[in-house]
Amino acid sequence: MTLGHKGRFGLILSLILVVLFGASIRANAAPYAAMVIDARSGKVLHARNADTRLHPASLTKMMTLYVTFEAIRLGEISLDTKVKISKKAAAEPPSKLGLRAGQSIELRYLIRAASVKSANDAATALGEAVSGSEAAFARRMTRTAQNLGMTKTTFKNAHGLTESGHLSTARDMTKMGRALFYHYPEYYNLFSRRTTDTKVKTVSNTNTRFLNAYKGADGIKTGYTRAAGFNLVASAERGNERIITTVFGGTSTAARNAKVAELMDLGFKRAPTRVAVRKPARPANAATEPRTVIADNDAEGTTAPSGTTSTTIAKGKTIRVSGAPRTSKRPIARPLPQAIETPPELLLAALQQDIEDVVAEVAAAPEMAVAATNAKPKARPAVASQSAAPQVASAGLLNAPALLAPNIKPAARAVMKAPEPMKFAGGPATSTRAKARPTKLILAAANPARTNRTAEPKEQKTVVRASTSGGRHWAISVGKYGTRYKAEKVLLKTALKEIETLGNSTRKVVNRKSGWDATFAGLSERDAELACRRLQARGTPCQTLNPGS
Template identity: 50%
Template sequence: MKKRDSVPARIGLVMIAVIGLCALLPLRAEAAPYAGYVIDARNGKVLYSNNAETRLHPASLTKMMTLYIVFEAVENGEIGLDDRVTISRNATREPPSKLGLRSGQKIALRYLIRAAAVKSANDAATALAEAIEGSVERFAQRMNRTAKSMGMRDTTFKNAHGLTQSGHLSTARDMTLLGRQLFYDYPQYYNLFSRISADTQVRTVYHTNRRMLRSYRGADGIKTGYTRAAGFTLVASAQRGGERIIATVFGGKSTASRNAKVAELLDLGFRKAPSRVAVARPARPAYLGKIGTGTVRIAAGAERPALAARTRRAAVAAAVTRSLRPMPRPGSETAPVLVADSDGIKRALLAAQETAEAAGPNTPVEVAQGSAGSELAKVRPVVRDQAAEASITQAVQADPVQEVVRRVSTSGGRHWGINIGRYPTEYKARQVLLQTALTEMATLDDSLRKVVRRPTGFDANFMGMTRDGADLACRRLQAKQISCFMIGPG
């Protein structure tokens, strides 16, 4: 009886083994092809290449281009980081990985950026595409135009997230080039790719490759990906001393094996790369986007409108600096401040001149930059200086599009700031604030310069910033060897 019962049991075990083998065989047959590519990020020199120009599925490496275009749109005034995006039903239907957005939900663009960069959220990527171009299809067309202008010659995008779609293909070479463009063209956003975690307003999300970021010395990004068709993909960047290497792997068999291979390639890159080399930044791709209601076309390498505006503002600020008399010494009345937003230099200066004429000569005026939101502070007039006023007028006339907003915002989480030191005199503190603002206009352009008197000196602070904005500004200043620390609300 026992012998008879053992036969079906054995048959059952054999059938299970056969089914298991059948399940495994297709996975082996469909394993994604391997491709690898390594460059010296400083000059783009190729240090390793294997199957790097074969068109393969890129998976979520796609989101590097999605984010590149979003950064481009923000820089050129198409959309703002705090603009609220209405989530479509189409975005909510994207499969994981996702943030879990709801149809009709409104969320600031900055949170969608974080979700796409850190968590690789597919619903966030689609929402970004729709916010910039109105539809995923139009956004994909813009992705392809940008890719072509970058020299990504073997890439075709069909969507913004990288999920497998017929014809959505790229190469290890092209994705490496894209990673390098991100690093050089948008350094102010690059820190997103090294964040272990990020607040997305919906919830805190964690980096998809935090293990490698923590374990490989010098690693600071960039993007991971996985689909069955692509395998495990990764574009990684690391810096050691003055050397920076970017390595890309397609077709990894697992997260661990992919990370091990990328670490091996990065090591190879650091061994091969010279300690010193002339940096050759990649040319920016041609830009085609919307500013206001119009469409502008800017050739590769041309100055961007936002950059041109910052250049003009710097010229105006320099003229203002030349027109100022030294501030009162400690113990005298603190000089009130005229506050204008970064787009309001022209009328701010005119207001200062009008106040000067009304109050009489021999009283200094300070012009500080801020953003929209609170009442205009009091102004003390400036000593009349014919040459300085002429240079201000000339700078203002060269920038006819500037427009004043006489408010400084403390809403929307702008209760943070940074301190850049304590100085013996108020004049010195204000001088350092102005010099620092001109040095780091990208992140300090919308902040309010403030000097706070302390028992041992005068603190030089930039205020009216978001927490993320203050963190980014401090990181960038520290990279320029300027000491600073963040100041929290209150």
């Protein structure tokens, strides 16, 4: 069987197209780069083209999530914050969650979608929620990268789709994965979840194949675009060893995973069994954008506002600030001093020990107490206390045994009651002339066996512990909050609003099943009711808590 002229021409044309197409694929293949480190010490175990700036693709979302975790830690936003999806976020190309413009969804579900599904619409929504716009968020991402030592990384968006100037390196992305692991271990489990609920739907992990195939693998992030190729930052732990491996420019998912597994084996082989853990330092807060100050050559001492990063340029005689924020936040007030919850135990420990020693001596040898009564009392040093000192000054040391020594047994406290006129055998109770010193002092509390059994029984008195707060047993609650940071922040703001009545109270945050309970304790009934009325008038929720509640 022979081919005609048309058949031969078609075959030749097909071969030419195959050769040209294959050459085009090879020409457009993404550059390869790799990095392997010991996560414990940060030591480099293998590197190839590690400092070449390449397209990171969805590895970008590691920084998107890192900045979001940072914003949560700083109290800028919370996991329960409802985010309204913008048209821009909803219009992002796949991979995506399928969010609709105008839809509201909690921040926690966007985090899950970005980390597990690598959803582009969720990543954009996170950036807009934290910084107001994706552009502002990208600038914050770049500042955070610089603070982490990722010196060759520049971000232009939150999702990682190819954009001019959006570049990173294998070395920088390896640092990014290590920072995520050590700085936010409470969120790291997200990267090993095979599936997760995003409220919209249940999604699967884009890194499931490698997680299932490689022993000890527990993350971190995949990425793919035509310009980047198949990228992966992976982490695995075996025994005491943890290796982080980064690969850029894989030709396929299978080829990339095989290369990462090969480099992981290399890392575990080269890493020492025991090594000191050196966690990477946390970066400085990158929430505030830097300012540029253009100053006159003769304007000596011109500086940018405090708390900002500035660049001074000598030019002309005008001074202007570019990139200034549209709104000025109020400065954070200095926190109020924490009230002392147990002043008797902490402030009067020395006096308590002295009292216990005296009680022990009186109980053991009453004769010694008689001799002690004739000795000239020594002046006691003044005791600085916020609540107990006034009571001691007014009532006298021996009149307040329960206040100064709350742990002394009731029987011993009876000895320390205010002294009554001493009764001596064979003598009157009182006398204007000096009397001979008695030979024995009868103390009923110290030696009950020597008391007169025929005397009429006296009415028994019950000695109870004196209040250390002057009746300040009331408290007020100003609400329950999702995080401890939020509760403490509300307590501080409320204390500044109502410092007149809450200045001497104790701020407490209690973790309950329903949330973090923010309360002010150590208040009198009057102050508690007054504080609540004034706070409610300002729109602050408040509820008084009586001692029995």
